[in-house]
Amino acid sequence: MEVSSRRRALLKVIVLGDSGVGKTSLMNRYVYKKFNQQYKATIGADFVTKELQVDDKDVTLQIWDTAGQERFQSLGSAFYRGSDCCVLVYDVNVLKSFETLTNWHDEFLKQVDPVHPDVFPFVLLGNKIDIDELQVSEKKAREWCSSKGDIPYFETSAKEDYYVDDAFQSVAKVALQTD
Numbered sequence: 068m069e070v071s072s073r074r075r076a077l078l079k080v081i082v083l084g085d086s087g088v089g090k091t092s093l094m095n096r097y098v099y100k101k102f103n104q105q106y107k108a109t110i111g112a113d114f115v116t117k118e119l120q121v122d123d124k125d126v127t128l129q130i131w132d133t134a135g136q137e138r139f140q141s142l143g144s145a146f147y148r149g150s151d152c153c154v155l156v157y158d159v160n161v162l163k164s165f166e167t168l169t170n171w172h173d174e175f176l177k178q179v180d181p182v183h184p185d186v187f188p189f190v191l192l193g194n195k196i197d198i199d200e201l202q203v204s205e206k207k208a209r210e211w212c213s214s215k216g217d218i219p220y221f222e223t224s225a226k227e228d229y230y231v232d233d234a235f236q237s238v239a240k241v242a243l244q245t246d
């Protein structure tokens with residue numbers, strides 16, 4: 068996508084990860100500044116938009132929330148195409164959600180089939196750091212990020228609003244690099 072200095076860049080972002088890790092909550096925190104304790108599974112996929120600035124550039128993020136539960140993934144993954152960044156989310160207190168990251172990552176690349184898969188922008192979020200039942204260390208997460216290239220990593224809490232803005236600012240920044 069070509070973007071002149073005055074035009075607002077529209078960047079498509081897909082959020083993936085196991086059910087219950089907090090994908091919807093992170094987006095609601097970021098876009099609406101709200102948090103809901105009650106779990107409601109996402110069905111299908113839908114997007115929200117958020118306007119922000121990266122350096123001096125006006126950017127609109129079109130953030131696609133997806134269903135972690137397989138039976139609710141009704142749209143398939145055709146809509147991954149044309150994305151500028153993929154945000155992977157796991158729960159730092161649930162080992163399984165970390166172990167499935169490679170699947171989400173590889174499946175995403177397979178669907179999008181970018182010209183340069185090695186440098187496609189991903190960002191990893193380790194969510195729910197407000198809960199004190201840590202199963203995945205920051206070191207382990209960062210090692211995974213290194214093994215997949217140079218993926219930025221943030222430990223977040225949608226509940227307490229820890230590093231959510233920072234994380235999406237980074238998402239916008241790396242997504243811009245695909246322009």
Ligand code: GTP
Binds near residue numbers: 134195196226
């Ligand atoms: P699917 O839509 O099924 O894929 O799940 P999801 O990844 O969208 O998870 P969701 O955002 O619905 O959150 C699941 C549950 O975790 C909800 O009860 C949230 O309130 C809770 N939750 C999400 N983020 C946090 C967080 O940072 N801290 C805590 N303590 N709870 C959280």
Ligand code: MG
Binds near residue numbers: 090107108109134135
């Ligand atoms: Mg959801």
